[in-house]
Amino acid sequence: MEAVPRVAFGVIADIQFADADDGHDFGGSRRRYYRHSLRLLRDAVRAWAAESPPIDFVLQLGDSIDGLNARRDEAEGALRQVLEALGRLPVPVHHAWGNHEFYNFSRARLAQSGLCSRPAGGAAGPPDGLCQAYHCSPAARLRLVVLDAYDLSVLGRDPDSPRYEESLRLLREKNTNEDLNSPAGLKEPQFVAFNGGFSQAQLNWFDEVLKFSDENQEKVVVMGHLPIHPDASDRVCLAWNYEAALSVIHSHRCVVCVLAGHLHDGGYCLDSHGVHHLTLEGVIETPPESNAFGTIYVYEDKMILKGRGRIADRVMQF
């Protein structure tokens, strides 16, 4: 039997709750279980609450409620139910913001909501107070970095803001389709409107955080909604400038794992620098009799993922 882990935490992605009948993805072939997703979240919370050793925190990897809510004027109620379910746990929850958060809320609203887990005062993140990127140390020699993969995006930003203009310019340069959500025929198919990227300011901040972690012999776990490695995703579900984020990570020794959501099928790879990239299967496309969440145990030399339902067990050596 393994020694006692240094830290244990829950992971879950793409809950996309809406109080709506089942539907399908854009292609029409994959079922989406909007209403059931809340029950699956509640089951996950019950399982985490019963964990022994107990979990220390939860990572919610984005798309907590579905964009459907905005069209039905039910966003606030849906978010309340998701946060109530997570709030039954006596531990902090770190939230990434995904495209479906922005279909429902502006950045300004998110920053005032229960999905804003960035510590008050903003000292732990980049200068932009509306950016949901921050770092914290949940245990000695362990650091969590939350990245905001929609910092550059046409979603959530005020259309009159310079950041929106910069994002739209970049998206139009890379995506020549009339429908900016369509990746058809693109050389870099991740450049679609339902993805986003990292501003240079966020990348600079990320680099500084990792420099500190290197100097202090910390292990770093990175989380964000969008995958940043093509081998842990498909060619579409990636951050626009994923290579820039990878290059920051690879210029340091400290990052052991990158956790993401967005691609509902999930994915995994161990990259050329020994970093594990784990993309979690999405709750929204998980049949009601199954589930999609996990518990990760952190040891000196590895992380062990105990997966439930569609998520497989995995050992990730450092």
Ligand SMILES: Nc1ccn([C@@H]2O[C@H](COP(=O)(O)OP(=O)(O)OC[C@H](O)CO)[C@@H](O)[C@H]2O)c(=O)n1
């Ligand atoms: N080819 C496409 C794909 C999507 N859209 C529209 O974009 C919006 C977001 O799509 P959706 O599938 O809901 O996004 P998810 O974050 O749930 O999923 C991402 C991956 O696809 C899952 O593996 C929505 O309005 C779609 O209609 C589009 O226009 N064209």
